[in-house]
Amino acid sequence: MRKYLSSLLLLCATLTWQSCLHENTTVFEQSAIERIETAAQQTQQVLESSPNGWLLRYYAGQGYSGPAYSILMKFTKGHATVLSDYDPDKTTTAAYSIAKDQGVVLSFDSYNEALHQFSRVWEGSGARGIEGDYEFMVLSTSNDTIRLRGKKWKNDMELIRLPETTDWKSYITNIYNLQEQLTTQFFALQLGQDTLTQATLNPQLRRLSFTIDNYSYDAPFTFAPNGIELLRPVTLKGKKYTSFTWQKESKSFVNDELSLGLIIPKSYRKRDEWIGDWRLNCNAFSLSKAVNTRRFPVVLHILKYSERQPDLFEANLTFNGQTYGPLNMVYDPAVGTIKLPGGQILADKSGKYPGGILLTPGIIKTGTLVQEPEIGVTFKWNPDQNKADVEYDETTQGKIDAFMGIGINYQQQPMLDEKGNPVVPILIANIRDVSPVKQ
Structure with a gap:
């Protein structure tokens, strides 16, 4: 009886194993490598099948913490043409590839400025930039939608087939x-x-x-x-x-x-309304001597903004009776404020400082010069007082409260006095507010 049961169990196990083998053969007719190769070919075929290209809803920043952009892409014979709403005047074309790395990967491995600009680091963008991807794992492919995931920052995105009637220029405009x-x-x-x-x-x-x-x-x-x-x-x-x-x-x-x-709050000031002369209510020193700001007011002359970059203003600074410049100031259209960032070199027409004057943010109490990028002071309009209030940036070394203008020599090095200290012809401290100069 035991032999009979053992034989029966062995027979059942054998039949079950054969059945599993048969099922596996049915499900996996291709090897994993062959399946990835087939998927890669299908992905490229679908990508290049859209005569008017695709819309990519692009998300930057780990965990979707960064900005998002609408990017138009057209794939033709191994090249991708790209236009985004980040830079509506720039259409770029470069090679792309379909890589096979534990799955199908859409890779823009040749430099395409319209896309790669999101993955690079630039001044003020932090150590990792805005954390944008240019390589994407392909999660699924259909005729009208290709689901992607950023290979580095892991954000899910979609390529959506554009109708043939969509005009790229009109779309972005x-x-x-x-x-x-x-x-x-x-x-x-x-x-x-x-x-x-x-x-x-x-x-x-x-x-x-x-x-x-x-x-x-x-x-x-x-x-x-x-x-x-x-x-x-x-x-x-x-x-x-x-x-x-x-x-x-x-x-x-x-x-x-x-x-x-x-909603337009009362404190919002339009771009054109910042153009003009603004007197700084501040403490001023030149070469360690106090400046009589009643006799020699400190004035920002906000001149104009760039047609190509309308949020970037050109300005000059009058200090102790002399005018220096040019300066860049940055307008924030979302809140209507304007900012004076440090780290700028002012031309000196007197010739005393051959390399100009480096305007550097500082902290008076500690005598600290702050070298962090884009640090400065922001002016926010106060309609009740007819002036702009001041907001100083917070840094890793503390909140700034001054701008120190350091004289620079021909070698672009700080000029030193007889005691070995930097020569500071401009020191603007404790800006309390700025008010429009009456014409």
Whole structure:
């Protein structure tokens, strides 16, 4: 009996093993390498099958912490043509490849400026830049949608087939025109006639955030020609809202009963309104001697902004009766403020300082010079006082409270006095506010 049972069990096990072998043969007709090769060929075929290309909703920053962009791509004979709403005037073409690395990888391994600019580090972008990818794992492929994941920063994205009727230039231009209408980052979130809260919709960072009681929302969005597309839906009263259409007349983004209406606070100052002469209410010293600011007022002359970079202003500085420049100042259209960053070299027409004067942020109490990029002072309009209040940047060494102008020689080195200390012809400390100079 035992022999009979043993034989029966052995027979069943053999049949089961053969059945499993048969099933495995059916499921895996190709090896893993062959399956990846087939998927790679299919991916490239689908990529190049769209005559008008694709829309990539691109998300930067680990965990979607950075900005988002709408990028148009067309794949032809191993090359990708790219145009993004980050730089609407620049279309670039470079080689791409479909790599096989434990799966299918779409790689822009040849430098394509329109895309690679998101992965590089530039001044003021931090040690890792905005954390953008240029290599993407292909998660799935269909005729109209290719799901991707950034290989380094792991953000999921989608390539969406563009209709043949979509004109690239019009698509990006309409986004640019929409952005120009977003004069602040402040919006009233309304459901029907009820105002729920004030939201922040930053057109530069491409991010929407707000809090309603215990519900907080913070996520990036991409621009479309007629509105915005959220990475994650807003959920209110059981309903999800993912996209919003811009209504120019009401200056609001709308989805059914939910809307985001543009708010212009009293402290907001338009770009053109900063142009003019501004007197600094501050303490001033030159070569360790106090400057009589009543007799010799410290004045910022904000002259004009660049046509190509409208948020970048050119300015001069009058100090102790002499005018130095040029200076760059940076306008923030989201909040209507203007900033004077340090680290700039002012030309000296007197010839005393052959290399110019390096305007460096500093901390008076500790005598510290701050070398961190983009550190400076921001001016925010105060309509009740008819002046601009001052906000100093916080640094790893403390909050700055001064600008020290250090004389530079021909070798671009600091000039030293007889005691070996840097020569400081300009010291602007404790700026309390700035007011427009009456003409």
